[in-house]
Amino acid sequence: MTDVFTQLAYVVATALFIFALHWMNDPKTAARGLKSGVLAMFIGVAATWAQPDLLVNHGWMVVAIVAGFAVGWPLSRVPLTAVPQRTALSHAFGGLAAGLVGTAKFFLWIEEEPQHLTAFNLAAVTIEVILGYLTFTGSLMAAGKLQEIRLIPQRPVTYPLQNVTNIGVLALAFGLGIALVLNPNAEWAGTAFLAIVGLSLIFGVLLIIPIGGADMPTVISILNAYAGLSAVAMGFVLDNKLLITAGALDGSSGLILSIIMCRAMNRSFVNVLFGAFGQAPKAEVSSGEEKTYKSETFEGAAQGLEQANQVVIIPGYGMAVAQAQHKIRELYDQLKKRNITVKFAIHPVAGRMPGHMNVLLAEADIPYTDLVEMDEINPDMPQFDVALVIGANDVVNPAARFQKASPIYGMPIIEADKARTVFAVKRGKNPGFSGIENELYFSDKTWMLFGDAKKVVGELVKNLSGGSGH
Amino acid sequence: MTESVDYVSLLFVFMLATLIGLGVIRRVSRLLHTPLMSLTNAISAIAVVGAIIVTGEDHPLHIRILGAIALFASMTNIVSGFLITNRMLKMFKREGDRS
Numbered sequence: 001m002t003d004v005f006t007q008l009a010y011v012v013a014t015a016l017f018i019f020a021l022h023w024m025n026d027p028k029t030a031a032r033g034l035k036s037g038v039l040a041m042f043i044g045v046a047a048t049w050a051q052p053d054l055l056v057n058h059g060w061m062v063v064a065i066v067a068g069f070a071v072g073w074p075l076s077r078v079p080l081t082a083v084p085q086r087t088a089l090s091h092a093f094g095g096l097a098a099g100l101v102g103t104a105k106f107f108l109w110i111e112e113e114p115q116h117l118t119a120f121n122l123a124a125v126t127i128e129v130i131l132g133y134l135t136f137t138g139s140l141m142a143a144g145k146l147q148e149i150r151l152i153p154q155r156p157v158t159y160p161l162q163n164v165t166n167i168g169v170l171a172l173a174f175g176l177g178i179a180l181v182l183n184p185n186a187e188w189a190g191t192a193f194l195a196i197v198g199l200s201l202i203f204g205v206l207l208i209i210p211i212g213g214a215d216m217p218t219v220i221s222i223l224n225a226y227a228g229l230s231a232v233a234m235g236f237v238l239d240n241k242l243l244i245t246a247g248a249l250d251g252s253s254g255l256i257l258s259i260i261m262c263r264a265m266n267r268s269f270v271n272v273l274f275g276a277f278g279q280a281p282k283a284e285v286s287s288g289e290e291k292t293y294k295s296e297t298f299e300g301a302a303q304g305l306e307q308a309n310q311v312v313i314i315p316g317y318g319m320a321v322a323q324a325q326h327k328i329r330e331l332y333d334q335l336k337k338r339n340i341t342v343k344f345a346i347h348p349v350a351g352r353m354p355g356h357m358n359v360l361l362a363e364a365d366i367p368y369t370d371l372v373e374m375d376e377i378n379p380d381m382p383q384f385d386v387a388l389v390i391g392a393n394d395v396v397n398p399a400a401r402f403q404k405a406s407p408i409y410g411m412p413i414i415e416a417d418k419a420r421t422v423f424a425v426k427r428g429k430n431p432g433f434s435g436i437e438n439e440l441y442f443s444d445k446t447w448m449l450f451g452d453a454k455k456v457v458g459e460l461v462k463n464l465s466g467g468s469g470h
Numbered sequence: 471m472t473e474s475v476d477y478v479s480l481l482f483v484f485m486l487a488t489l490i491g492l493g494v495i496r497r498v499s500r501l502l503h504t505p506l507m508s509l510t511n512a513i514s515a516i517a518v519v520g521a522i523i524v525t526g527e528d529h530p531l532h533i534r535i536l537g538a539i540a541l542f543a544s545m546t547n548i549v550s551g552f553l554i555t556n557r558m559l560k561m562f563k564r565e566g567d568r569s
Binding site for chain 2: 013014017018020021022024025026027030031033034037038040041044045048049054055056057058060061063064065067068069071072073075076078080083086087090091093094096097098100101103104105107108111112120121220221224227228231232234235236237238239240241242243244245246247248249250251252253254255256257260346348353354355356358359362363365367368369370371373
């Protein structure tokens with residue numbers, strides 16, 4: 001481990017990792033960033049493996065690596081709508097690896113190398129396994145919810161004293177960890193350690209059970225940070241600086257994404273994890289007056305689009321569910337052909353993970369220069385003749401601006417209501433995921449297009465291409 | 471490995487790496503947040519180094535098994551993380567690049 005050659009290789013790998021992330025600041029240099037990351041990984045692994053007197057079980061390692069390839073390759077071929085699940089799954093694998101290495105090290109120490117049972121090492125290994133295993137089960141739960149596996153309830157599950165239970169389980173795990181640190185050579189050390197493992201596994205499940213789909217972007221980001229931090233803790237346990245730096249980069253990435261997601265929902269971390277979208281939204285006091293939608297026909301909407309100079313499309317999770325992105329690209333082409341400016345307005349929490357909409361639209365070959373972030377496009381909203389909302393709901397609800405009683409009050413939204421006309425594509429007449437009524441749909445300038453996003457956009461395209469006599 | 475670990479310098483490295491990470495990640499294009507996540511996933515799978523050490527050294531069988539599973543899990547992340555990042559990055563095109 002103290003081999004100078006290995007350490008120098010780690011220095012180079014760390015620098016390359018930093019450049020990898022630096023080059024992600026622009027889509028033009030991102031590919032270079034990826035190459036830099038791959039090179040760094042190769043250097044790190046090769047330098048570790050090239051310690052001939054240290055490593056003997058090459059057969060074991062080869063088998064594990066081949067198995068990793070066999071599972072990793074298909075996981076990289078999933079459809080892009082499944083990327084949130086895949087990401088959650090890879091956080092689970094990261095957490096599992098950290099947990100298992102921590103477990104292996106701990107038992108190695110108590111069985112064969114008691115000189116390593118120092119307070120610092122025990123504290124580090126306790127943190128490593130708690131973070132590792134809770135990330136493992138938590139991420140598995142999140143992946144299951146995203147994949148809509150039937151065994152795992154989609155809707156948030158809540159029960160009395162939930163937060164007290166959750167915090168109690170975690171506190172118990174940390175309490176046992178402290179007991180271990182204070183009594184490193186105790187006879188019960190092994191049992192206590194296994195109890196910590198068990199409690200952490202349980203805590204991961206409990207943490208995710210009360211969380212619903214709309215909170216997934218934040219939760220995935222937080223799990224990302226935990227996975228990174230568990231790698232950092234592993235670095236402390238193994239006295240390995242490369243693990244600490246790479247883990248810290250991953251952890252800080254997860255942290256920044258979490259902050260962006262929380263801000264975009266106007267909520268705090270604590271509120272997402274222990275809070276409340278879980279609790280059934282309080283029935284809103286209906287003002288008595290019957291609110292009514294105005295529906296529009298596909299022909300009418302197509303005409304409205306055709307006569308516009310500037311169109312903004314606001315996609316949401318409904319677009320991903322309906323796989324409507326390719327139809328939207330056809331619509332984009334039809335409008336572009338008529339010299340209409342088309343922009344896409346992207347809310348940071350639209351979809352199920354950070355950046356989800358961008359990837360889906362890029363997949364459909366829509367140039368990224370037309371994908372505009374919420375903060376950038378909002379001031380221009382009044383200039384758009386038509387705002388076409390496709391499968392987005394809470395992120396365009398003007399109630400967030402003025403209705404103090406609304407659960408989403410204060411959340412930054414894409415101000416679709418400021419465009420001259422709004423067409424909103426919506427699957428059913430029920431309120432969206434959070435159960436909040438959308439004021440936008442009742443506005444004077446809004447016309448609803450009911451139906452599956454893919455079908456509705458397809459109809460619009462048909463109308464536009466059929467009557468393209470200009 | 472018998473000499474005690476220099477904890478303070480490890481904490482130093484952790485602090486600096488976190489600050490650099492925060493500075494660099496803050497500038498990442500919002501367009502690329504999904505590929506960023508898959509890339510950092512792959513990067514933190516450098517934990518494979520730890521798994522290699524635990525699996526490869528001459529340890530009892532149960533320790534080796536734990537290490538091998540960890541090695542498998544990290545390797546999965548490296549392979550799928552880098553490959554899917556590559557797949558997604560290729561999709562981001564400018565106006566002129568469309569086929």
